[in-house]
Amino acid sequence: MKRISAAVALTAVGALAISGCAAGGGDNGDDSGLIEGSSITAAWNQAFYSYNGNTSFGNATANNNITYLTLDGFNYYNNTPELVQNTSFGTYEMVSEDPLTIKYTVNEDVKWSDGTPVDAADLMLDWAALSRALDTPDFDPAEFTDPETGEFTDAFPTDVVYFDSGATADAGLGLVTQTPEIGDDGRSITMTYDQPYVDWELSFPSPLPAHVVAKNALGIEDNEEAKQAILDAIENEDDAALAPISAFWNAGFNFTELPDDPELYLATGPYMISDFVADQYITLVANPEYAGDNQPTIEEITIRFIPDPLAAVQALENGEVDVISPQATADIKTALDGLEGITVVTGVEGTYEHVDLQFNNGRNPENIFSNPQVREAFLKTIPRQEILDTLIRPIAGDDALLRSSQIFVPGADGYDESVAANGSEAFAEVDIEGAKQLLAESGVTNTEVCLLYASNNPRRVNEFALIQASAAQAGFNVTDCGSEQWGGLLGTPGAYDASLFGWQSTSLAVTSSGPTFQTGGINNLTFYSNPEVDELIAQLNVEFDVDAQIDIQKQIDALLWGDFYGVTIFQFPGVTAFSDRVEGIDPSILAPTIFWNAWDWSVTDGGSEE
Template sequence: MLVTTRSRAAKLGAFVAGAALLLSACGGGGGGNSAVQTGQAFADCDKNPNTCNSAPADQLQQGGDVTYAIEKNVPNWNVISAEGNVFETGEVTKGLLPYTFYATPDLKPVLNKDFVDSAEVTSTSPQTVVYKLNPKAVWSDGTPFSADDFIYNYKVQNGKDCPDCAAASSAGYDQVKSVTGSDGGKTVTVVFDKPFTDWKLLWSSGGAMYPAHLAKQHGDINTPAGLAQSFKWFGTTVPTWSGGPWKISKFVNNQSITEVPNEKYWGAKPKLNSVIFRVITDATQEPTALQNNEVQVIYPQPQVDLINQVKQMPNISSFIGLGLTWEHFDFNLKNPALSQKPLRQALFTAINRKDMIAKTVGQFTNKVEPLNNHNFVPQQTGYKDTVSSTGQGSGDIEKAKKILTDAGYKLNNNQLSDPSGKPIPELRIRYTVGNQIRQNECELFAQTAAQLGVKVKVQSTDDLGQTTTSGDYDVIVFAWVASPFPFGGAIQNWGTGQGNNYGKYSNPQVDSLMAQANAETDQTKAADLLNQADQIMSSDAYVLPLYQKPTFIASSDKIANIRNNSTLDGPVYNMAEWGIRK
């Protein structure tokens, strides 16, 4: 999963992210999830999420430029690292990195045939997957895309070959016994120690692949130290290479990333001359940039005023959808006060999610309801309410106070003290700068905590990835942008020691149940096991799901083949197909 402001954190993933920042039913705004649709370009995106706003190639100009607004700079270019696992980084690198599967707007995984001709399970005991690579696939310097790339990216993410590679996740990779190449490197055979339910997650767009032949130039990839050295190099170095239809021609720090077609690409060539990712960290400035034609596409975190401004613009179409992006409050369990479960349970119980929704995203859509699971959304098979029974998110202040008094906490003169008599120190809650909805959510959290005698300071951050990975928060609000693979994603986010488990949650019983789910080939049984883990985690009050986060896209009517995609792949999933209408 990516963190979003992977994960892909965004945090894809955050892909965010994430996942990170990493999520089958209706999605990407499909299946009746639309609450706002203006203009004509996205008129049929509810019914046809994968094909709306389409135009055949002969109706597109050859050339032209599209500027696409992103809300964060790219300080780390390694999207499979914990720090680089940010949604915006995933967007920018989507056109550069090879990957096996990606998510379409209907939230389903699709094989990326530009890179992989086939991917099949050839044995279940042991589980074996064989990938046949596209023989035409090459990196931009002419080096063939091969099994070496699979092996390198496996090594830096399995948690064993490179202990110092701070990967976003080792989920699935840590269950692989071997990765071997044959047929001149164009066949990859993966054998698992134990079955992995979400095997399509591996080397997919939630993580993608970095070139092994370049890694060799920046470290001995047969040693842990050399792997770590190369892994770090990919994070600190702007890619001058590419393995996709686009390549970076110019990077201006904190301003823009310009991508142009990769002339070495073997697949369908982009029609556009360039796509420019313009960094606009203050979302309130995006409508003005759109109206002034400084950008032609925005994909902001939706805000009431922002959406209302866009609705008034001529020749601009917009769309709101719900997918697998979900908003949440997280505690940092390294904080001594928050390491105590009763305090966490009380704070989350006092939060009134319905009221919070009404005062934030409920201002522009009536489709959003409290989310009651950490791994599934209501459109997915497997969704089960694991939160309501705990009382968390209910806004029951009296119940919250009883949790505290029963545990020995005392409230005197609006100051809560722990059972030893020590006052609970002031907490810091963080949110992404410029995001008014998240600022409001943090202020509502602080107001609620004050009723329990806990002081909370609201503080923004302009680098969500660094803030989460360094643990520079007590409470934080952001969204996971997930992939279609909930089982591997669960371990990535909640497993002990996992890269996306920023708040350092650890419960051996949860780890065990997630591992069982992750190795169960029966999807129904896997979902049941994961929900058992989810019920325990809900009781532990580490993360409070708030709601499915609406996604909002607004675009010039001149741009064809761009559409909402409420997954970690985002609207850029098909960037090579974008074009300007004649």
Template sequence: MRIRSVGIRLAVPITAIGLLLSGCSANSTEAGDVTITGTNQINPHDPSELRDGGNLRLTISALPQTFNPLHVDSDADASEVVSWTMPSPFTSNARGELSVDTNFFTSVEMTNTNPQVITYTINPEAVWSDGTPITWEDLASQAHAQSGKDPEYLVAATSGFDRVEKVERGADDRQAVVTFNKHYAEWQGLFGYLLPKAATASPQAFNDFYRNGMPLSAGPFTVTNIDRAQNRITLGRNPKWWGDTPKLDTVTYSVLDIPARIAAVQNNELDSTDISGIAEVTTARNTPGIQVLRTPLPRFSHFTFNGAPGSILEDPALRRAIAKGIDRQAIASATQLGVVSDPKPLNNHIYMQGQEGYQDNAGVVAYNPEQAAKELDDLGWKLNGTVREKDGRKLVIRDVMYQQDLWVQTAKIAQQNLAAIGVELKIETYPGQGLFTDIIDPGNFDIAQFTWIGSVLPLGALPQIYAYNPEVPLSNKGKIGSPELNALIEDTISELDPKKAIELANQADRMIFEEMHSLPITQSPGTVAQRNEVANWGAFGLASPDYTKVGFLK
């Protein structure tokens, strides 16, 4: 996992999502003993037990629209591919504890608090794939690009860079000194993907340099081929890599629909894939040569509401009433029973169940169909036959999502719930390619179902997703927010005391529920079907992969 506080949209969901860790045995699929301080399941082996070489076959939902992971057009597929190839200051272990990635930086530390100053000392061996050194200028250029000062840079999030006053050369070209004009709580999340200055020097470079490929990178692997006819991306060893030699020769990502993935692992066409739901878990467990690994992940599924002016759900009181009519416990039970031992809905937008800071803030929208019906009546939405109407407009809501059985199952439960209170929910499914750019980003929905992926640093999602600036909406897909919430988010991400930051984050979360920006559904059980010979890969939970140690048993 990249150590970023940015939430990433995921068009091709796993059922559910979370910041938990598992201490279960490799073939366990239930979550009764999952804790935040547990271990993850990656079939760990010493590199000496692995053979040199081999091709790891993985899958994505669509070819990335850009390979710039900081661009607004990026998504989880792009991040998955790029993570093998780019520098990052920190890594995380299975408990979510951070340490400096010494492949790229010899030290990263806060060297002053007033003003806040972070000093990055770059590994003197670190170079881009064309042989040029990684220097402070790369950090300075990226900080400017992500600052939000120039709207021509189409960034997914400013992520603390909007608070950077300056980036200066330190002791030499291999040291960057970053000075803030406001405190930033999650400073470890900065430069979660460090890009070369060639990719950030201008808006055109930022938007286009990585649009169709990756001409520069600096990880143990590089993108060596993009076959758009076969929908396949190949990564190979980086000949300029200065760290431990990777065990794998290549990694291949193929575009594959979710329903076909479990069969591809069974048929030895894939080596590892995320799975969801008891049917897929059972199929994997009953297939010789395949193991089921599970460690809950920092991601969650949700209903995002469209509250933009003129939309049918513009009124927050109407959004709250509809939310009270959706039985999220029924959804959790239907989609996760048998995969986890005690399925529960997620009741927090910021923290996952079991994570420090998690508390139930969803009381304002707790399932209560009788109360929901009364509130709809009070708002003037009166029953006319089976569907409510107001001022001649029927209460018909379009729910859009990726075409996948578990998303549709979730929507059908909500559809039945809402029909009982006179709300018609129309289910619309779309392929992964274009779901965001063509449907969700333009606001062509009333409710959208998709997944947010987070990290061990969750607060950065607050300004990216839940703050709202009509001029720069970032990832606030429903265009819902308030000046009061914006101010509280500002206070939260400025708080350097972790305990106080948690208190403020939960205050913000309660306000997010009151506005009914979005309704969390479930957090991910993090189940993976993987061939037995694959080592040091699988269900990572909070941990960062070590890409040099992934491989196949001898």
């Protein structure tokens, strides 16, 4: 996988998702190439919990791995990586450059797994959710968020329209404030942007079933009537209907075991969910309604949830799973090197580790990191080099290096120049004395820092211990706020003070920094807000010149380090291992990494597992 290392050097970091991980024979059942009875098992380190990866709650790799295979769309990335237009689902074309006008058309034969056609109603719901153009103005949902789970509470107002997509007014579909036009007998919509947008090809994700949303939100039984109700609500800007529609879109697709209602996991992709046992596994089977180009060969894929990477290696050795992609550690590398009949692929991933600080969110004024001196002091105690040398260098060797940019991937154009000027040098080494002085000057006496991380991830447990010990030398009391449900808690006001996790790249979008660092962005889990950063991101969204893009990103990078937003630590070393029983595994640097071409996987023994 050395080619992946090269790919990192060629691209800036893409759009991001929360990462919990490093990330035949037989008779054909039909002309598609599907092998009846064929099955394999893969392992992932975090359990699935939401079928809607476009909400702030559900935007996580553990969820998006599944929906990538079950919810089809207009394009996807291969492992070059390059963007592939999925013309077997539908087509899109630029109708006009000025104003930027894009037409999306779904093919006639595309259906949901219940047989219902995919059409303009599904696309219009996607636009309403991802643009938030119809949301109730100035509504803030934070006080209605459960600090224990990160989900909205039962007290959430029933009379407001609020799509939890994190859309902002100057990026993506947030720039499409006019209601799109429907055409082609209800199979197309045409969207006009308020201004140019450099990454317009990436702004329209796979849709969820509009008829299911309306049936649950509005109590409608007939599928076609339900679709029409969605269209009517959007075109008439009917808040009374849009309020429950948005509420169901936000939370109705969250589940941690197989729902009683099969309509909650309808599919348009090559696979569909068939079984799901809480915290154990989720099983996908070939979707009989899928008519696209990415026809699967394997009939059934089961994904087991194994948080402990050594346990994943053991499961691979025992033949309980066929494919693993655990977070790499020295123990993992040693264990895999000793296995026979196993192919091991290593390289650098598109995921990076970091510590973020939760800023004053207006509802927690006593937040310790409201004070910039305290933020700076704490960041000076993060033992970045020790974490790298202790936990990463034994795996990656000379490829292990500190990542010192919030924006650029090491090796990408602009990285070296940005690092030289962004102020990260002040945090290259631990500075206990400097931290002590800043803490004393701040006047803050309660130095407790609640650090959220994945408590069932051994590498993160070790990182926490190193951070806790180092910060204690400067007078910080870092308390263990580790949780197995860490992903759902991210962004919850007052649930923690600092977080330790990884951002995984999902695309090569130049505008990827917006959702994370812009005020109100879907990935802005820290309540960070800087008007200058917002303005620069707005400029980046409409800038098509590569050199100018890099210059803007360098400015953003320096502001983030100057505001003591947090620290980046390392780019993930990647490891994927699979048994000789399976072929076609060819990991990508971008999410969904090993799953990007699951339809190309095949088994070599011609049957299902024993």
